[in-house]
Amino acid sequence: MAEVIATKQKKKNRLLASLLERVSRTQQWLLTDPELAAERDVASKLPATPQPDHTAKAQTPTTEYWRTDAPGLDELLWGEGWAVPLGEHMTTVMVRAFGLNKEMSVLDLTGGLGGSGAMIVEAFGSYVTALEADTELAARGVHYLKQKSAAHHATLESYAPEKFLAKRRFDGIIARELFYRMADKPALVAEIAKSLKDYAHLSWTDLVLADPVADEAALQPWLKAEIAGTRPLRLAEVEPLWTKNRVELRVSEDRTGHYIDAVEGSLAKLVRVLQGQTVAPETKQLILSRVEFWAQRVNAFNHGLRFYRFYGTKRG
Numbered sequence: 001m002a003e004v005i006a007t008k009q010k011k012k013n014r015l016l017a018s019l020l021e022r023v024s025r026t027q028q029w030l031l032t033d034p035e036l037a038a039e040r041d042v043a044s045k046l047p048a049t050p051q052p053d054h055t056a057k058a059q060t061p062t063t064e065y066w067r068t069d070a071p072g073l074d075e076l077l078w079g080e081g082w083a084v085p086l087g088e089h090m091t092t093v094m095v096r097a098f099g100l101n102k103e104m105s106v107l108d109l110t111g112g113l114g115g116s117g118a119m120i121v122e123a124f125g126s127y128v129t130a131l132e133a134d135t136e137l138a139a140r141g142v143h144y145l146k147q148k149s150a151a152h153h154a155t156l157e158s159y160a161p162e163k164f165l166a167k168r169r170f171d172g173i174i175a176r177e178l179f180y181r182m183a184d185k186p187a188l189v190a191e192i193a194k195s196l197k198d199y200a201h202l203s204w205t206d207l208v209l210a211d212p213v214a215d216e217a218a219l220q221p222w223l224k225a226e227i228a229g230t231r232p233l234r235l236a237e238v239e240p241l242w243t244k245n246r247v248e249l250r251v252s253e254d255r256t257g258h259y260i261d262a263v264e265g266s267l268a269k270l271v272r273v274l275q276g277q278t279v280a281p282e283t284k285q286l287i288l289s290r291v292e293f294w295a296q297r298v299n300a301f302n303h304g305l306r307f308y309r310f311y312g313t314k315r316g
Contacts, residue, residue, distance in 0.1 A: 081115030114141035193245035
C-alpha cells in the first residue's frame with residue numbers, strides 16, 4: 001500500500017512540475033512581446049479604459065488586433081459554454097447518479113456560461129434553474145442557452161451566493177468550486193439542504209485542504225489571488241458540515257490529477273491560438289492576469305490544496 005501511495009504522489013509531482021513549466025512558458029511568451037514591454041506587472045487589473053498605443057497606430061495603421069473579454073477567454077480555455085476546467089466531463093460525472101428524466105428538476109449553483117444547463121436539458125430533458133455569481137458570465141450564459149435552444153427548459157440568472165435562500169425544492173443540485181470561497185459555509189449549506197427534496201441528490205466539486213497541510217504559509221499567495229474571504233475547508237471538515245443538515249456523503253474523490261491535466265492542456269491550446277494573432281494590449285493584460293491566477297492555484301497544489309468531487313443524498 002505504501003508503494004502505491006508513493007507512486008501516486010510521484011505522478012502528481014510530475015504533473016505539477018509539467019504544469020508549472022507550461023505556465024512559465026506562457027508568461028514568458030507574452031512578456032517578450034515588445035508591445036507589452038512597459039506593462040510587466042502580471043498581477044495588475046485590466047484597465048477600465050485602455051489607453052491606445054499611438055506609436056503603434058502610426059507605424060501600423062492597418063493593424064487588426066485580436067481581442068477578447070473575460071468570458072471569451074474562459075471559453076477559449078475551457079470550451080464553448082464553460083467557465084471552469086473539466087466542464088463537460090465533470091458535469092457528466094456529477095449527474096450520472098441522479099437518474100434524471102423529463103419530469104425532474106436540477107438547481108445549478110454555478111451556472112457559468114450555460115454549458116451545464118444546456119447539456120442537462122439536451123441529455124435528459126430535465127428542468128434546470130441555474131444561478132451564477134458573476135454577472136458578466138450570467139449575461140453571456142443566457143444568450144448561450146438561447147443559442148442552444150435550451151432556454152425553454154433552463155433559466156440562468158445572477159445571484160449572491162452568500163444571500164442564497166431556499167425558495168423551492170429540487171430533485172438534484174450541482175455546484176462547481178463554490179464552497180471554498182464562501183465566508184459563511186454553514187449558512188449556505190443549510191439553505192442548500194433545504195432546497196433538496198427527501199432522498200434527492202447533491203453533487204459538487206470543491207477546493208479543499210489535505211489534512212494535515214505541511215506549509216500553510218505557502219498557500220497565502222494563492223489565497224490573495226482568490227476572492228476576499230476565501231478559506232477552503234480541510235477534507236475532514238466536509239462530511240460533518242453536511243451530516244448536520246441530513247445530507248449523507250457517499251462519494252469523496254480526489255480528482256487533482258485530472259484537474260491539472262485539464263489546465264495544462266488548456267494553456268497549451270491558448271498559446272497555439274495566440275501565436276498566430278496580433279493581440280491587443282488590454283487583452284494581453286487580461287491573459288497575463290489570468291495566467292498568473294492559474295500559476296498561483298497550481299502552486300497551491302504543491303502545498304496541500306486538492307480538487308475533490310463529492311456526492312451525497314438527503315435523508316428522508
